[in-house]
Amino acid sequence: MSYSWSSPAHEDFVESLASKLMANGVMVRLDKWDLKEGQDKFAFMESMVTDPEISKVLVICDSHYKAKADARKGGVGTETEIISAEIYGQVKQEKFIPIVVEYDANRQAVLPTFMKSRIYIDLSNDDVYGDGFGQLLRAIYDRPKYKRPELGAAPEFLDDALATAIPVREFQALRSATEEGKATADGLEAAYVKQFQLELAKLLVPKETADYDDEIVAAIGRAKPLRDQFDQYVSMKAAFGQDTPKAWRRTLALLEHVLSLRTPPEGMNSYREEWFDIYRFLGWEFMLLTVGALLREHAWQTLNQVCSEVFVFDRHGDQRDRSFLEFEANLRSLDERRNRRLGLRRISIQADLIHDRIVAGGTTFTEIMQADAFLSLRSLVQQVEGRTREFWFPRTLLYLDRNGLPLYLKAGGAAIKSGLLTALGMADSKEFSVRFERAAAGQDNFANWRMDSQRIALRSATNVAQLST
Numbered sequence: 001m002s003y004s005w006s007s008p009a010h011e012d013f014v015e016s017l018a019s020k021l022m023a024n025g026v027m028v029r030l031d032k033w034d035l036k037e038g039q040d041k042f043a044f045m046e047s048m049v050t051d052p053e054i055s056k057v058l059v060i061c062d063s064h065y066k067a068k069a070d071a072r073k074g075g076v077g078t079e080t081e082i083i084s085a086e087i088y089g090q091v092k093q094e095k096f097i098p099i100v101v102e103y104d105a106n107r108q109a110v111l112p113t114f115m116k117s118r119i120y121i122d123l124s125n126d127d128v129y130g131d132g133f134g135q136l137l138r139a140i141y142d143r144p145k146y147k148r149p150e151l152g153a154a155p156e157f158l159d160d161a162l163a164t165a166i167p168v169r170e171f172q173a174l175r176s177a178t179e180e181g182k183a184t185a186d187g188l189e190a191a192y193v194k195q196f197q198l199e200l201a202k203l204l205v206p207k208e209t210a211d212y213d214d215e216i217v218a219a220i221g222r223a224k225p226l227r228d229q230f231d232q233y234v235s236m237k238a239a240f241g242q243d244t245p246k247a248w249r250r251t252l253a254l255l256e257h258v259l260s261l262r263t264p265p266e267g268m269n270s271y272r273e274e275w276f277d278i279y280r281f282l283g284w285e286f287m288l289l290t291v292g293a294l295l296r297e298h299a300w301q302t303l304n305q306v307c308s309e310v311f312v313f314d315r316h317g318d319q320r321d322r323s324f325l326e327f328e329a330n331l332r333s334l335d336e337r338r339n340r341r342l343g344l345r346r347i348s349i350q351a352d353l354i355h356d357r358i359v360a361g362g363t364t365f366t367e368i369m370q371a372d373a374f375l376s377l378r379s380l381v382q383q384v385e386g387r388t389r390e391f392w393f394p395r396t397l398l399y400l401d402r403n404g405l406p407l408y409l410k411a412g413g414a415a416i417k418s419g420l421l422t423a424l425g426m427a428d429s430k431e432f433s434v435r436f437e438r439a440a441a442g443q444d445n446f447a448n449w450r451m452d453s454q455r456i457a458l459r460s461a462t463n464v465a466q467l468s469t
Contacts, residue, residue, distance in 0.1 A: 003059075004062065006062055015030070015032060017099075020133065059096060099120065100124055146343075168199060168226075171232070178237075193253065196226070196229075203278050204261070204275065207275075213333050213337055216277045216331075223278070227289075228359055235362070238294050243300065243302050251290065256311045258282060258286060259283060260314060263276070291375060293367075300419040300423040303423040307323075307324050310322070311323070311326060325379055328393065329350065334349040348398055351398050366406065372394040373408070376392045376458055380440070381424055381435040381436050395456070397461055404461060412466045
């Protein structure tokens with residue numbers, strides 16, 4: 001243990017730490033215990049640092065130690081020269097562990113210059129001592145809290161046999177016709193949507209395996225080109241559509257088709273539900289991209305129509321009609337099973353995946369969060385009394401920072417507020433306030449809207465106070 005004799009209290013702290021380590025099976029070499037009269041103290045210092053039997057050197061860092069180390073003064077200065085040579089001369093550097101016992105006036109850990117860049121252990125006060133001491137024991141015994149999972153095999157989607165979904169070639173012709181306002185645009189869109197549906201069908205991988213979550217993630221990866229083209233498609237529609245709801249009928253039909261893909265195709269008598277999680281993920285992602293594009297272009301009427309649409313699809317021979325809520329996805333195969341199986345310790349793999357699929361020039365993740373928040377608001381204010389469990393949970397708001405969401409921050413302005421209320425299907429602020437507060441009461445004011453320890457702050461994120469007045 002390398003330290004400065006700063007004060008009797010500091011010396012007692014060091015000796016107490018050494019005693020606690022001894023009590024936990026760690027043999028400690030301490031000058032007060034091991035340096036005897038007549039011995040060379042500098043040789044003792046050097047042996048502490050260079051002796052191969054010493055597996056760890058604890059550097060107890062306070063302001064006195066920092067001052068002497070930086071100035072290369074006294075015994076601390078001598079030890080610093082020895083330790084610095086070892087640190088910069090060896091590849092394996094875990095031998096030297098800084099122990100922080102003091103912070104400066106700017107709340108920065110007090111560390112000598114030669115250890116500034118090193119990861120330290122905090123024993124600066126009683127609140128952190130217990131956790132810090134446990135961390136220290138793990139470091140000494142080389143038993144890290146977080147272990148790397150076993151390396152798996154390369155995903156099958158890398159094989160030529162499972163090619164990546166190909167972006168639909170018809171899109172370029174559709175884009176040109178749309179931008180030029182040609183009458184052929186509608187027919188080209190019909191051809192595009194049909195081909196897009198065929199490409200989507202290729203993503204299903206029926207396979208019996210305990211690790212099927214790998215297949216889901218692989219299929220999501222293979223769908224990336226289609227996802228990016230869908231982003232361009234709905235962005236183009238929103239930009240050139242002039243907020244005309246009827247112009248979105250083919251887009252809504254495409255979204256409806258994604259719902260139908262969550263049902264086993266004809267002739268498949270044996271299957272596992274999670275095989276279709278690829279389409280649950282894509283339906284959720286496509287709806288967020290669609291709403292994100294419409295919000296960006298302030299297409300309030302169209303957005304109201306999208307959220308009012310009745311989506312009809314077949315489920316095991318049962319014809320069902322559902323709202324946009326059918327696209328809200330809670331994929332336990334990822335957020336629970338995969339998280340647990342691989343020890344990933346992520347709050348939401350779903351949210352991570354959609355965050356990591358953002359591309360430059362496309363819909364931003366902030367716009368995705370705005371869409372997620374909007375769909376959640378719409379689901380709450382449109383609730384039928386007594387059906388409080390039917391709502392859209394905005395899991396991407398896990399990523400929300402203190403800055404909030406730009407669109408909702410503008411809700412204090414008359415134009416944006418009026419537009420949002422229209423898109424939400426509300427006549428005015430009063431109706432919105434009544435419906436939202438009734439829904440909030442049914443959700444215990446969102447007290448349980450959490451993922452792990454992370455709170456989902458829908459009310460503040462969507463500036464409900466401004467929308468309600």
